[in-house]
Amino acid sequence: MDASALHISLQLAASGDTGLSLEKRAPLEASLPLLQRDYRFERVWFWGCIQGVRDAYYIAQGLGPDLAAPRSRLYSLNCVEWSLLPPATEEMVAQAELLQGRFQGDPSFEYEYAEVNTEDDERFLDDGKELTMKEENRLVATIEQIDRAVGIIPRRAFMKTPLGSVHENRSFEGLSLMEAKKLSSYFHFTEPVNLKNKTLLEKADLDPSTDFLDSLEHDVPQGSWTVQLEKGSTVVVLRSLLWLGLTFYHVPMSKQYGYIYCGTGEKNLDLPFML
Numbered sequence: 648m649d650a651s652a653l654h655i656s657l658q659l660a661a662s663g664d665t666g667l668s669l670e671k672r673a674p675l676e677a678s679l680p681l682l683q684r685d686y687r688f689e690r691v692w693f694w695g696c697i698q699g700v701r702d703a704y705y706i707a708q709g710l711g712p713d714l715a716a717p718r719s720r721l722y723s724l725n726c727v728e729w730s731l732l733p734p735a736t737e738e739m740v741a742q743a744e745l746l747q748g749r750f751q752g753d754p755s756f757e758y759e760y761a762e763v764n765t766e767d768d769e770r771f772l773d774d775g776k777e778l779t780m781k782e783e784n785r786l787v788a789t790i791e792q793i794d795r796a797v798g799i800i801p802r803r804a805f806m807k808t809p810l811g812s813v814h815e816n817r818s819f820e821g822l823s824l825m826e827a828k829k830l831s832s833y834f835h836f837t838e839p840v841n842l843k844n845k846t847l848l849e850k851a852d853l854d855p856s857t858d859f860l861d862s863l864e865h866d867v868p869q870g871s872w873t874v875q876l877e878k879g880s881t882v883v884v885l886r887s888l889l890w891l892g893l894t895f896y897h898v899p900m901s902k903q904y905g906y907i908y909c910g911t912g913e914k915n916l917d918l919p920f921m922l
Contacts, residue, residue, distance in 0.1 A: 648905030650679035650691040650707065656905050659882055659896045667696070667909070674726040675705070682707060682729055686719065694720075694790065695892075695908035699752025704786055706908075714805060715813035720787055722754075730754070732783065735791035742780050743788035750912055754783040789912045795837045797887040799895055801904050802832045803857045816857065821901040827883040828874055833895070834860035841865055870922045891915050 648656040653676055657667065667675070675693065683691040688709035697704045705726050709719035720732040746758055758780045806816040826832045839861045863872055863885075871889045876882070887893040892910020897903065915921075 648693055648907055650683070650693050652903075653679065653693055655903070656693075656896075657907075659878075659898065659903065660884070660894050660905070660907050671705070671726050678723075678727050678729070679707060682721065683709070686721075688719070692718075692905075693907070697750055697786065697789065697908075697912040698910065699750035702752030704750070704752070706790060712814070713812040714815065715807075720790055722786060724752075732787040732790075735787045739780075739784050739788040740791055742778070743785045743792065745778075746780065746785060747913070750786065751782055754781070754786070756782040758782070758785065786912075792914070793890050793893065793908055793912075795835075797890050797893045797906075797908075798836050799833045799863065799885070799906060800836045800860075801897055802826075802834055802862070804902075804904065805836070806856050807859045808856075819902060821903075822883075822897065822899055824880070824883075824899045827897055827899045828876070830863040830866075830872060830874065833863045833885065835863065836860065868919050868922055871918060888921070889915055889918055 648660070654672070657672065679691050679693060682688075686709055689712055690710050692708045692710065694706040694708050696706065702724050704722045704724065707721045707723070707729065709721065710716075717734060720735075721729040722732060723729045759778070801819075801822050803816055804819050805813050807813050821827075822832050837860075839859065841861045842859070866872065871887060873886045873888065875884050875886075877884050881898065883897050883899060885895040890908065890910065893906060893908045895904070895906035
C-alpha cells in the first residue's frame with residue numbers, strides 16, 4: 648500500500664489483522680517519507696510485516712519510474728531505522744522454499760541444513776558442506792515468493808507502454824462494484840505465465856496496454872481467494888488462503904486500493920486438503 652496514504656489504507660484494511668499497533672503506526676508514518684527522500688525513490692510502498700519468534704520485521708518497498716522494474720526492499724525492527732535487503736535471486740528463493748518454521752526475528756541468524764525439511768538436495772551442497780542460509784536472505788526470498796504469488800492490482804490500474812515500461816494509469820477511476828466482486832478483475836503484478844499460453848482468439852478481446860498480466864480467476868488451487876464486501880458494501884476485500892495474512896482492499900469507483908501482508912511468512916501447504 649502507498650506510504651503517502653498509509654493511515655487511510657490501514658483503516659480500509661483494518662477488518663483484517665494488520666498486526667500494527669498505534670505505537671508502530673506513528674513512527675511508520677514519520678519514517679517512510681524520510682526513507683523516500685533519503686533513497687530518492689519515486690514512491691514508497693509499505694508492504695507489511697513478518698512476525699518472528701523474537702521480533703517482527705516491518706517491510707517497505709522503494710519504486711522507481713518503471714513500476715515493473717525490480718524493487719528495493721528494506722526492513723526495520725522498530726519502524727524507525729531501515730536496512731536495505733539484498734536483491735532476491737532464484738537460488739535464494741529455491742533455498743527458502745526448503746525451509747519451514749517461524750522466522751527468528753534476528754537478521755544474522757543462520758539456518759543449517761539439518762533444519763531443512765527435505766531429503767538431501769545436492770543442488771545446494773558444495774564439496775559436502777552443509778547448507779546454511781542467513782535469515783536476512785530468507786526474508787527477502789519470502790517477500791519475493793509472496794509478491795509473485797499474491798501481490799495483486801486491479802485491472803487497468805497500471806498501463807504498459809510500447810517500450811515495455813509500466814506506469815500508473817492516470818485514467819483509472821476504479822472498478823465498478825459489479826467488476827470489483829469478480830476475481831477476473833484483479834491481476835498478479837508479476838511476470839505473466841498463463842497469458843503466454845492463451846490462443847490468438849482468446850487474446851483478441853484483450854487490450855495489450857492494460858491486460859498484460861495474469862488474472863486471479865485461474866489461480867491454483869481453485870478457491871484460494873475469498874472476496875468479501877465490508878464497511879457497508881463500500882470496500883471490496885480479498886484475502887489469500889494460500890499465504891494467510893495477505894489482505895487486499897479496493898474502494899469501487901475510486902483509485903484507492905492496495906495490499907498488506909501481516910503473517911508468519913509461512914505458506915499454507917495444507918490448503919488443497921482444506922478446500
